Amino acid sequence: MNNFSFTKALDMDTAISLTSGNDHNKLIAGGTNIIDLLKYFITEADTLVDINSIPGISKIAENETGGIRIGALVTNADTAYHAIIEEKYPLLSKAILAGASAQIRNMATNGGNLLQRTRCYYFYDIHTPCNKREPGSGCSAIQGYNRIHAILGHSESCIAVFPSDMCVALSVLDAVVHISGPEEERNVAFSDFHRLPGDTPESDNNLKRGELITAIDLPEKGFSKYYSYLKLRDRASYSFALVSVATGLDLENGLIKEARIALGGVSPKPWRVKEAEDFLKGKEPKIANFEATAQMILKGAKGFEHNRFKIELAKKAIVRNCMMALDPTSQRAGAKPSL
Ligand SMILES: Cc1cc2nc3c(=O)[nH]c(=O)nc-3n(C[C@H](O)[C@H](O)[C@H](O)COP(=O)(O)OP(=O)(O)OC[C@H]3O[C@@H](n4cnc5c(N)ncnc54)[C@H](O)[C@@H]3O)c2cc1C
Numbered sequence: 001m002n003n004f005s006f007t008k009a010l011d012m013d014t015a016i017s018l019t020s021g022n023d024h025n026k027l028i029a030g031g032t033n034i035i036d037l038l039k040y041f042i043t044e045a046d047t048l049v050d051i052n053s054i055p056g057i058s059k060i061a062e063n064e065t066g067g068i069r070i071g072a073l074v075t076n077a078d079t080a081y082h083a084i085i086e087e088k089y090p091l092l093s094k095a096i097l098a099g100a101s102a103q104i105r106n107m108a109t110n111g112g113n114l115l116q117r118t119r120c121y122y123f124y125d126i127h128t129p130c131n132k133r134e135p136g137s138g139c140s141a142i143q144g145y146n147r148i149h150a151i152l153g154h155s156e157s158c159i160a161v162f163p164s165d166m167c168v169a170l171s172v173l174d175a176v177v178h179i180s181g182p183e184e185e186r187n188v189a190f191s192d193f194h195r196l197p198g199d200t201p202e203s204d205n206n207l208k209r210g211e212l213i214t215a216i217d218l219p220e221k222g223f224s225k226y227y228s229y230l231k232l233r234d235r236a237s238y239s240f241a242l243v244s245v246a247t248g249l250d251l252e253n254g255l256i257k258e259a260r261i262a263l264g265g266v267s268p269k270p271w272r273v274k275e276a277e278d279f280l281k282g283k284e285p286k287i288a289n290f291e292a293t294a295q296m297i298l299k300g301a302k303g304f305e306h307n308r309f310k311i312e313l314a315k316k317a318i319v320r321n322c323m324m325a326l327d328p329t330s331q332r333a334g335a336k337p338s339l
């Protein structure tokens with residue numbers, strides 16, 4: 001860790017001016033990721049700017065469109081256990097609680113969750129080439145140990161995955177990210193927030209220099225009746241997803257009116273395929289239809305030496321999760337899954 005100074009920003013303008021004026025001034029919210037990045041020399045800070053005292057971005061409240069606004073500084077734990085989230089957006093609660101540990105969720109903020117960096121082993125090892133950490137140096141994972149890496153959306157420059165659980169649910173819920181910056185305030189659809197690596201893997205998302213996430217809006221539709229989040233990983237807890245799936249279904253007269261399915265742990269951003277979701281419209285919610293959807297979602301998937309298993313695993317996870325969404329009570333502790 002390099003030596004840095006520490007300051008508390010008491011308002012948004014101060015935080016924006018400190019970070020827009022110097023790329024080496026870094027924001028800190030819960031600190032659960034940025035501190036590791038500093039300790040491992042993956043990033044450096046001249047000044048660490050604590051944003052926890054900025055007013056107005058640490059609450060959850062209904063918004064003007066019947067949905068809900070979740071402040072960037074609200075912790076993952078307070079979000080997951082908030083009464084409105086539990087009732088109207090249980091998919092989000094479930095996804096958050098599948099992540100990290102109770103202690104980390106108590107510190108981790110929602111804004112920080114969107115901006116956490118990949119868990120690629122080589123990214124965290126400064127003695128190995130990594131295009132994301134040091135553009136142009138190469139990618140150690142492509143020919144290396146790539147068990148946790150991407151099967152969709154990767155490029156020749158980088159095959160890392162985005163590790164968040166919360167964001168997989170936010171993708172299904174069609175969240176909108178609110179941003180304040182030196183030039184403007186803007187809203188970005190969740191699907192446009194994170195980016196694929198292409199030949200610039202150093203940028204994980206479309207946030208510009210000096211910009212802060214202020215809130216995340218969820219539209220009214222929360223899929224509170226038919227939903228499920230399934231996380232498959234090497235350990236039962238405190239482990240990142242090898243494959244995860246968020247599903248929200250809307251049924252009418254026994255047929256699927258709307259289906260949304262996002263994958264996590266397999267790509268550089270939560271992965272949704274509109275064509276596969278549209279295919280389910282008007283169809284019966286049964287295994288054969290979910291299997292056909294899974295084939296469509298995994299179309300074009302390419303694995304590497306140690307992670308090819310993820311392709312079949314993801315297909316099976318999609319089918320199982322869609323069946324579980326039909327009976328969310330099956331996901332309570334001790335219940336047997338429907339499949
Ligand atoms: C051991 C461990 C296990 C974990 N397991 C999981 C898991 O299973 N699933 C999962 O989803 N996550 C997991 N996490 C990740 C954890 O959820 C994130 O580290 C956390 O959400 C980041 O939030 P934070 O507030 O601590 O961010 P910080 O570490 O404070 O910041 C992270 C980044 O975001 C920037 N930032 C923070 N807030 C803002 C803002 N409002 N606007 C602009 N920039 C901002 C910071 O500058 C920094 O670059 C794990 C973390 C650890 C350490």
Ligand code: SF4
Pocket residue numbers: 118120121122123129130131132133138139140141142157158159160201
């Ligand atoms: S996969 Fe991406 S993050 Fe991992 S070594 Fe390659 S370039 Fe770096």
